[in-house]
Amino acid sequence: MNNIDKRGYVHPEVLVSTDWVEENLKNPGIRIIESNEDTLLYTAGHIPGAVHVDWTTDLNDQIRRDYIHRGAFEELMSRIGMTKDTTAVFYGDKNNWWACYAFWVFSLFGHKRMKIMDGGRVKWEKEHRVMTREAPKYPVSKYAAKERTDRDIRAFRQDVLKHVEKKLPLVDVRSPEEYSGERLHMEGYPNEGALRGGHIPGAANVPWSMAVNTDNGTFKDAQELKEIYLRKQGLKPDNDIITYCRIGERSSLSWFVLTYLLGYNHVRNYDGSWTEYGNLVNVPIEK
Secondary structure (H helix, E strand, O other): OOOHHHOOOOOHHHEEOHHHHHHOOOOOOEEEEEOOOOOOHHHHOEOOOOEEOOHHHHHEOOOOOOEOOHHHHHHHHHHOOOOOOOEEEEEOOHHHHHHHHHHHHHHHOOOOOEEEEOOHHHHHHHOOOOOEOOOOOOOOOOOOOOOOOOOOOEOOHHHHHHHHHHOOOEEEOOOHHHHHOOOOOOOOOOOOOOOOOOEOOOOEEOOHHHHEOOOOOOEOOHHHHHHHHHHOOOOOOOOEEEEEOOOOHHHHHHHHHHHHHOOOOEEEEEOOHHHHHOOOOOOOOEO
């Protein structure tokens, strides 16, 4: 049953249920987009009609460490047959880490019509819904994007250092072991370059996983989320907040929760995250 409208979110319209997606599989105004950490999952089976957006090649510049420029984004959107009137519905593995990451990158270019499928790929699979290996073919569209705008939802290292200096709120969404410096990376993952462990001074540790239900990957309701972020951490809706993790994927999920489900006004994602900050020379670190 779709109970999203009853969970008390500020913007419930950005979430859709697996039922809703199944009912809209043939809706020409909808483009279902799968984006996973494991980029091979799509070819193994996906929601019928879903296109694949590979975060490593489709969203990231292949030379410099940055996101694609406007022209490349326009090419991507044209290739998957999207216009500004097309609603993108993202889903993926890892409780929608990369779906939220893709949602965030699309937001940098100002695409307005976007939703996340609550529960992601795992929930769709657990419900034994139909999947296919057939890649869809859509007519190439014409898509004109605006220049990428980073300032509103993306933070850079200089922004982070100003936050530290002003003692403004930062949210470290990594595991407690990464936050304390016991680990330089997630358990079961290779180290991606950080030479120092610990966290940015003053950052609160609110692991991303606290925002989702462990049984099916759906988001917790608004009251539960307020308990986590507002009452326990004191984060208020009008605070200037920066979220970060290791490379920006887990923190994009927390950015999504704070921005859309709780309606916080000024949340930015620091995609450089600990992979960058843990390598910076002469910056403050806490353990």
